[in-house]
Amino acid sequence: MSDDRNGTEHTVHSLLLARAAAHPDTDLLVTPTERLTYQQAEQRSREMARRMLSASVGKNTRVGILFANTPDWIVGWLAATRIGALAIPVNTYQQAPELHRTLRHADIHLLLTTLRHLNHDYADRLDRIAPALAHSTAGRLFLPTLPHLRQIWTTRRGGPAWATVVDDIVVDAGVDDALLRAVESEVTPADPATVIYTSGSTTQPKGVIHSHGTLVRHSGRVGAQLHDFRRGDRIYTPNPFFWIGGLSSVLLAAMHAGATVLCEPKLDPPQTLRFLERERVTLYRGQAHARNALHNHPAFADHDLTSMRGWVHNTSLGMTETCGGHTAAGPRTDRTWSExxxxxxxxxxxxxxxxxxxxxxxxxxxxxxxxxxxxxxxxxxxxxxxxxxxxxxxxxxxxxxxxxxxxxxxxxxxxVDTIKASGMNVTPREVEIALESCAGVLQAVVVGVDHPDRGQDVAAAIVPDPGTDIDPDDILRRLRQQLSSYKLPRHLSVLSRDELPVFPNGKIDRTTLTRLLESSITGDAQHVA
CATH class of the missing domain: 2.30.38.10 (Luciferase; Domain 3)
Structure with missing residues (x-):
């Protein structure tokens, strides 16, 4: 992306229109069952936007998007942002209480939703968090437990009486393309475009608001300088679009390049490998644990993946608040990066x-x-x-x-992860790096466990390399040569990769791991200090 401020691609809809004009027949999204070209994304989001305008959705109206990584998600999100509404992706993993908190905390006015995804029954969850739906029909809703929610739209028939089917919405005669263009012309880079809820790994999820300008600028920078996305790339990602890593760092970054994004309902190594081979994928962009699940599968070598020019896992530090990565050790540089x-x-x-x-x-x-x-x-x-x-x-x-x-x-x-061991600060990552330098250790996670006298003890979970036996005493001998005594783990547990608790986005669930290690300290865990 050019960072020329005199250009026109500084809102989401201007980026979409430019790519649809330049690459109309290129796939924007491919799933195992659906395809969506750039031109179709523009056309379908335009029609959805006209329906929204007919329903009095407009600038700053809060629109929830509850779909998996499908064309419906892209169409709904693009439609909302192109008319200046605030698009709010909803986490598809959420159970009823979590869903209730998001919908209420975000003051969502219109919810676009699928009724089911995998084993998730969203219609049932909505019924449970909004009992008044039992007496409601399609159209305007008035729900005491979700006081701002006025409509629930779905793209499929056969749902509850309270669900409005998108295809049944009659567009007012006055809501034509001329009106839509006039509405779009009032959307500026300064306008808020989306709310992304954080994963909540340490606190309640926060609703982070990003503007059109931030999303378009930063996704272009990430795609070019971190990932080296190119025209013609076919990028597979397991990252959900409801998190910043899927939306800004993959979907929008790919749009800048005129590239294609490929997604599945879930990562299943045998099926995923066939999908990658069939679709001639060129890049992988996702968490390391998902990439490793593919690389370590017995069928990996049986598939023709010669189209891949990289399993992209470039180093970057980022967060939702910075619209993704705010540093980059990417491929497009002659610099040699320090370890x-x-x-x-x-x-x-x-x-x-x-x-x-x-x-x-x-x-x-x-x-x-x-x-x-x-x-x-x-x-x-x-x-x-x-x-x-x-x-x-x-x-x-x-x-x-x-x-x-x-x-x-x-x-x-x-x-917040810093361990206070006998009054001294221990940084978990420092101990993890030392552990992972030991032969046979594939991954290490270090947490603090409560101790009545010392405040906290350092505890470690270790995932061994496949087929490797870990000797805790040998590990400790090695660590004594690298770390101060107060940083040494007093407790060491050997876990398989599947036993290591992670959030859906691949981050380690340190709270659950801490409870797991605390419960095992008097059991099978090795006391090594």
Whole structure:
């Protein structure tokens, strides 16, 4: 993407129109059962947008999108953003209480939803969180438990009486293409485009608001400078579009390149490998654990994947609040990256390192809290004043711990994950790196477990290389040569990859792991200190 501010591709709909004009017959999305070209995405989202306008949806109206990675998701999200509505992707994994919190916290007015996905029955969950639906019919809804929700639209027939079928919506005669163009012309880069809810790995999920300008600018930078997406690329991702890694870093980044995104209802290695081969996929973009599941499957070598030019797992540090990666150690550089480096800052985000709990800027090489600000930072959070989330100088304190050395960012872990062992701070990532340097250790996760006298003990879960036996005493001997004594794990558990608890986005569920290790300390876990 050119970063020329005199260009026109600074809103989502202008990006869509440009790509539909340039590459009308190129697939934007391919699933095992459906295809959506750029031209079809423009046409179908245009018709959906006209239906929304007829239903009095307009600028800043909050529209929920509850679909898997399908054409319906793309059409709904593009339709909402092109008329200035606030598109709010909803996590498809959510159970009824979580779904209720999202719909109510986001004040969603219109919900576009599938009724079922895999083993998820969303109609049943909606019935449970909104009992008044039992007495409602299609059209306007009035639900005390979801006071802002007025309509629920679905793209399939055969649903409950309260669901409005999209194809049954009559578009007002006055809502023609001329009116739509007039509405679109009032959508600017400064306007909010979407709310992305964080994964909630340490707190309740936060509703992070990004503008059109931020989404379009940053996704272009990530696609070009981190992933090296190119015209003609066919990019497979297991990342859901309801998280920033799927939306900004894959879908929108691919649109900048005129590339194709390929998705499945779920990753199933035998089926996925056949899908990759049949569709001549060129790049993988997703979490390492999913990539490893494919690489380690016995059938991997049986498939012709010569079309692949890379299993992209370029190093970057990012978060929802920065619209994805804010640093990059990507392929399009002649630079040799230092070991452990997360790269250099991407344009649009300014960095500084401050003392934890304070504002004093720390010198190069000294670790502290990573703070960010700039044009590609979020523009707000749902139901939070800006003064609650950024300091008086506009810096967002990320809660990440790290330092800069010679312009490269080194990430040590989350501050909230810091272990207080006998009064001394232990950074889990430092211990994990030491463990993973030991022969036979595929992956290590370190957490703090409560201790009545020491406050916390360092505990580690280790996933061994396939076919390898782990000797805890040998591991400890190696660690003593690398780490201070207070950083050594007092408890070591050997787990299989499947036993390691993870969130759907691939992040380690450290809360669940901590409980698991605490319960095993008096059982089979190895006491090694």
């Amino acid at each position: 452990g480096s997360f790269g250099t800052p991407l344009p649009g985000i300014e960095h500084r390192i401050v003392e934890v709990g304070g504002k004093k800027t720390l010198p190069d090489g000294e670790p502290g809290e990573i703070c960010v600000r700039g044009e590609d930072l979020f523009v707000g959070m749902v139901k939070r004043e800006q003064s609650e989330v950024v300091d008086t100088d506009g810096w967002y304190h990320t809660g990440d711990y790290g330092c800069f050395r010679d312009g490269e960012l080194f990430f040590s872990g989350r501050i």
